[in-house]
Amino acid sequence: MPDPGSGDARPDLWVRLEFGAMRFVKGHGTENDFVILPDADARLDLGPQLVATLCDRRAGIGADGVLRVVRAKLCPEAADQLGEAEWFMDYRNADGSIAEMCGNGVRVFARYLVDSGLAAPGEFGVATRGGVKRVRLGATGDVTVDMGSPRVLGVSRATVNGREYAGLNVNMGNPHLACVIDDPVAELDLTREPGFDRATYPAGVNVELFNRVGDHTVSMRVHERGSGETRSCGTGAVATAVAAAHAAGEPTGTWSVRVLGGTVTVTLDGRTSYLTGPAVLVASGSYPASV
Numbered sequence: 001m002p003d004p005g006s007g008d009a010r011p012d013l014w015v016r017l018e019f020g021a022m023r024f025v026k027g028h029g030t031e032n033d034f035v036i037l038p039d040a041d042a043r044l045d046l047g048p049q050l051v052a053t054l055c056d057r058r059a060g061i062g063a064d065g066v067l068r069v070v071r072a073k074l075c076p077e078a079a080d081q082l083g084e085a086e087w088f089m090d091y092r093n094a095d096g097s098i099a100e101m102c103g104n105g106v107r108v109f110a111r112y113l114v115d116s117g118l119a120a121p122g123e124f125g126v127a128t129r130g131g132v133k134r135v136r137l138g139a140t141g142d143v144t145v146d147m148g149s150p151r152v153l154g155v156s157r158a159t160v161n162g163r164e165y166a167g168l169n170v171n172m173g174n175p176h177l178a179c180v181i182d183d184p185v186a187e188l189d190l191t192r193e194p195g196f197d198r199a200t201y202p203a204g205v206n207v208e209l210f211n212r213v214g215d216h217t218v219s220m221r222v223h224e225r226g227s228g229e230t231r232s233c234g235t236g237a238v239a240t241a242v243a244a245a246h247a248a249g250e251p252t253g254t255w256s257v258r259v260l261g262g263t264v265t266v267t268l269d270g271r272t273s274y275l276t277g278p279a280v281l282v283a284s285g286s287y288p289a290s291v
């Protein structure tokens, strides 16, 4: 029997042997898409290879990442969050790596909890590796999350298609480099990971490039650590709004961030940041397929 936690070469086989098949739900927030794995009792032990297989767009279900839904009291990572959140979002990137936070992911996670009856519409906390995130949502419609206070850690540089761009180093629980650029973002080739300063970002970085396109409106593209170019990134949208606000000399305000998969809204009030946008569930099934 392969070791479930080791990322064995046959994760599909391991799942079949151990569980028969596992249930999944597919969802997205502005086309930043996720495989949601309901695992209330913490029975799944996801190795990186299983995550990568699930996220594979040709050989698997296909997604930018995985959201495992597990009771917070069963997760050591959430031990200090138990009074504030019943559920823990165990987020993994498409390559199987673990990240501290996912802004679109936590909105989709909240939509899953409400739609499946695990939480009531309204406001509640979700435990994450980046601390408790308060979400607000109705029975339908957009989801807002309090993303916390962005930490601005200075400036750094990214290299894309041989061009170097200066940007703001913003930590949203996870690392970001948000660069306002003059070149049109629509013309960038982000199929390769941008160059960045490994001394500043020893664990890698999510790189956002954006143009200001209107009143408190920016157009952003992103290359995510562990997932490649995605059609949206919630933590990246907040980092971008922070960099846009910094460039405008306006520390507070509301920004529209246009991404390839739609538009999200970011509000900076000087104390915290809020991210609002659509979060939808589109399909459910079992993996491996049981027919």
Ligand SMILES: N[C@@H](CCC[C@H](N)C(=O)O)C(=O)O
Pocket: 032, 093, 098, 099, 100, 101, 102, 103, 104, 105, 174, 175, 206, 224, 225, 226, 227, 230, 232, 233, 234, 235, 236
């Ligand atoms: N898409 C997410 C961010 C996911 C994590 C990121 N790739 C990292 O490794 O930090 C979002 O919506 O914030």
